Amino acid sequence: MLIDYLIGAALAISGMLALLIFGTDIIRLNTEARERWQAQSAMADFAGRQAIYQTDLRGSGEICNGAEPQWVVVWCKSHQVVSLPKVCVSFKAEASRLVMKWGREGCSGDRVLTASRKL
Amino acid sequence: MKTQIRVVMTGRLVGGFTLVEIMVAMTLGLGLMALMVGTIENVFRASRVSAEAAEATERGYFLMDALGAWVAETSPLFVELMLSERKAIESSTLIDADRAGAVSPIDPITKGAESFERTLTADTELSASPLSTGKLYSIDPCQTPLNSGLPPVITGIGVLESRAWSCIPQSYLEVSAPALLLERRIPCQGDCTDAGFYAIPIFCFDSDEGRSTEFQRGEVESGEVETGEFAQYQIVWLEADEDRPDCFRNGAARSVHRSLIYVRDYSWRVGDGISAVMMRELAQEQDARWLRSAMLAYGIDDWQIDCLSDCVEVEPWGDDAVLAGAIDLRFAVRSRSQSIGIRRALVPQRP
Numbered sequence: 001m002l003i004d005y006l007i008g009a010a011l012a013i014s015g016m017l018a019l020l021i022f023g024t025d026i027i028r029l030n031t032e033a034r035e036r037w038q039a040q041s042a043m044a045d046f047a048g049r050q051a052i053y054q055t056d057l058r059g060s061g062e063i064c065n066g067a068e069p070q071w072v073v074v075w076c077k078s079h080q081v082v083s084l085p086k087v088c089v090s091f092k093a094e095a096s097r098l099v100m101k102w103g104r105e106g107c108s109g110d111r112v113l114t115a116s117r118k119l
Numbered sequence: 120m121k122t123q124i125r126v127v128m129t130g131r132l133v134g135g136f137t138l139v140e141i142m143v144a145m146t147l148g149l150g151l152m153a154l155m156v157g158t159i160e161n162v163f164r165a166s167r168v169s170a171e172a173a174e175a176t177e178r179g180y181f182l183m184d185a186l187g188a189w190v191a192e193t194s195p196l197f198v199e200l201m202l203s204e205r206k207a208i209e210s211s212t213l214i215d216a217d218r219a220g221a222v223s224p225i226d227p228i229t230k231g232a233e234s235f236e237r238t239l240t241a242d243t244e245l246s247a248s249p250l251s252t253g254k255l256y257s258i259d260p261c262q263t264p265l266n267s268g269l270p271p272v273i274t275g276i277g278v279l280e281s282r283a284w285s286c287i288p289q290s291y292l293e294v295s296a297p298a299l300l301l302e303r304r305i306p307c308q309g310d311c312t313d314a315g316f317y318a319i320p321i322f323c324f325d326s327d328e329g330r331s332t333e334f335q336r337g338e339v340e341s342g343e344v345e346t347g348e349f350a351q352y353q354i355v356w357l358e359a360d361e362d363r364p365d366c367f368r369n370g371a372a373r374s375v376h377r378s379l380i381y382v383r384d385y386s387w388r389v390g391d392g393i394s395a396v397m398m399r400e401l402a403q404e405q406d407a408r409w410l411r412s413a414m415l416a417y418g419i420d421d422w423q424i425d426c427l428s429d430c431v432e433v434e435p436w437g438d439d440a441v442l443a444g445a446i447d448l449r450f451a452v453r454s455r456s457q458s459i460g461i462r463r464a465l466v467p468q469r470p
Contacts, residue, residue: 005147012151016158023162030169034176034459041180041463044187048464052428052445079460 035084036115039100042080043117046098049075050119057119060093091119171454175418179452179461182396182416186380186448187465192303193275194467196318196352196373260300260436261286263407264316264354264375268302271318271352273431274444274467275302278424279379280437286399286409287381293394296382296422297439299446304373311367314359315403316375318352323366356405377401379409386417393453394419418453425449427464 050057053071057063064076081087081100088107090099099116101107136144259267260277261284269275277300281287287298304318311317354375357363366372378400386393396419397412429444445466451458 005144009147009151012155016155019159019162023166026166027169030166030173034173037176037180041183041461044184045463048187048445048466049427051466051469052464078462080462 032113035102035113038080039084039087039102039113039115040117042075042078042084043098043100043115045078045080046072046075047117047119057091057093059091061090062088063091063098064089168456172457172459175452175454175457176459178416178418179450179459182419182450182452183448183461183463185415186299187463189301189303189378190276190446190465191468192305193301194304194469195274196271196304196320258433260284260377260379261407261409263356263401263405264302264377265356265405266407268316268354268375269442271304271354273442274429275304276300276443276446276467277302277433277436278426278439278441278443278446280440281381283437283440284379286401286407287379288383288397288399288412291383291385291389293382293384293422296394297424298379298381299424301378301380303376303378305376306370307363307367307372307374308370309368311363311372311374312359313403314357316377317355317357317367318373318375319355319364320352320366320371323364323371376403380415382419382422386414393417394422396422396450416452420451420453420458421449421460423449427466 049071053069055069055071063072064081067073075081076089081089084100084102085104086106087100087102090101091097092099096119097116098119099114101112101114103109103112105111257267258269260279269277279287279298279300281292281296281298282289282294284298307317352373364372378398380396380398382394383397384394385391386395395417396415398415399412400410402408402410425447426441426443427445427447429442431442433440433442445464447462447464449460449462451460
C-alpha cells in the first residue's frame with residue numbers, strides 16, 4: 001500500500017519539477033531574446049550616433065572606459081546599455097565591429113551572451 | 120468477520136481499502152493536486168508575463184526598425200555642386216555600375232563620409248538662407264511633393280505638431296505626441312514604372328536626347344527648387360505609361376513617397392486607453408489624397424522626437440516643429456506587466 005502512495009507522490013512531484021524546469025527555461029529564453037533585441041537596438045543607436053557625429057573609433061578594445069568622445073560616454077550610460085547585466089562593450093578595429101557581451105556571471109565565461117554589429 | 124463473509128459469498132479472497140485508508144489517500148491526493156495546480160498556475164503566469172514582455176519588446180523593436188529603415192530612405196539628394204553637367208552625366212554612368220542603388224549621384228572622389236558631410240553642409244547652408252527659409256515656411260505637409268515638396272537637397276524628415284494639420288485625423292489624437300513627416304526617396308532600378316512622384320537630376324534629362332525640354336521645364340515648374348546652385352533635382356509627376364529617361368534604370372532617379380506617422384489615444388476600440396502609432400500615406404495621385412491610416416504598433420507611450428542635427432525650425436508647422444537632418448526617437452512599449460523603453464538615433468543612409 002505504502003509503495004503505491006510513494007510511487008504516486010514521486011510521479012506528481014516529478015511532474016511539478018518538470019513543469020518548473022520548462023517554465024524557468026521558457027522565461028530564460030524570453031529574457032535572453034529580449035536582451036538580444038535590446039543589445040541590437042543599442043548598437044543600431046550607436047551606429048546612428050556615429051554617423052551623426054562623424055567619429056572614427058581608433059584601435060580595438062573596451063569603449064566604455066574612456067572619457068572621450070562625449071557621445072560615446074552618454075551612450076554607455078544610457079538605460080538600454082546599463083540595463084543589460086554586467087555588460088562589456090568593445091570595438092574590433094580590424095573587422096570594424098562593435099561587440100556587446102553580457103551575462104549574469106559577467107562578460108566572460110561559458111554563459112556569456114554576445115551580439116555584434118558592423119559599423 | 121466481513122472478510123470471512125466475502126470469502127463465503129464469492130469463493131475467493133476480496134481485498135480492499137478501509138475507510139481510513141481511503142480518507143488518508145484522498146487527503147494526500149488533494150494536497151498534492153492543490154500543490155500541483157498552484158505550481159502550474161504560477162509557472163503559466165510567469166511564462167505569460169515573460170512572453171508578453173518579449174512580444175512587447177519585439178513589437179517595439181519592429182516599430183523602431185521600420186522607422187529606421189524609412190528614415191534611412193530620406194537621404195538628401197545632392198549633386199556635386201562644382202560638377203559641370205558633362206561631368207554629372209559621366210558620374211551618372213558610374214552610378215550605373217552601382218547595383219545597390221544606395222549611392223546618389225556624387226563624383227566618385229567625394230563618395231564616403233566626406234560626401235555625407237557635404238550634404239549636411241548643404242543642409243546648413245540652405246537653412247541659413249533667408250530665401251530658402253521663406254520657402255520652407257510655405258511648405259504644406261498635407262500637399263503633394265510636387266505642389267509643396269521638401270527641397271530634395273535637405274533630408275526628408277519633419278517633426279510636426281499633430282494638431283495643426285488636417286491630413287492627420289484629429290479625433291482621438293494623442294495631442295502631446297509630435298507627428299513625423301517622412302519624404303522617402305527610393306532609388307529607381309528599372310522598377311519605377313507606376314504613376315507617381317519622382318525626383319530626377321537635371322542632367323538626367325539633358326543626357327537623354329530623346330526627351331523634350333518642355334517636359335522637364337514645363338510640368339515640373341511648381342516642384343522645382345529654386346535655390347540656385349542646389350537646384351540639381353526636380354520633383355516631377357509621371358503617368359504610368361509615360362516614357363522614363365535612362366536614369367530611371369540606374370538609381371539616379373528616385374521615387375518620392377510622403378507619409379505621416381502620428382500617435383492616437385486608442386488601439387482597438389475608442390476609449391480602450393491603449394495608445395497606438397499610426398501611419399498614413401499620401402496616394403500617388405496628382406491631387407493630394409491621403410490613404411486610410413494603418414496601425415504600426417499598439418501600446419506605445421511617451422512618444423518623443425528630438426532633432427539631432429541640421430535642425431531648421433519651421434514655426435508655421437507649430438511649436439517645436441522642425442525639419443531635421445536626423446532624429447532621436449524615444450518611446451515606451453507597454454505590456455500588461457511592464458513597460459519597456461526604447462531609444463534610437465535615426466539617420467538617413469549615407470549618400
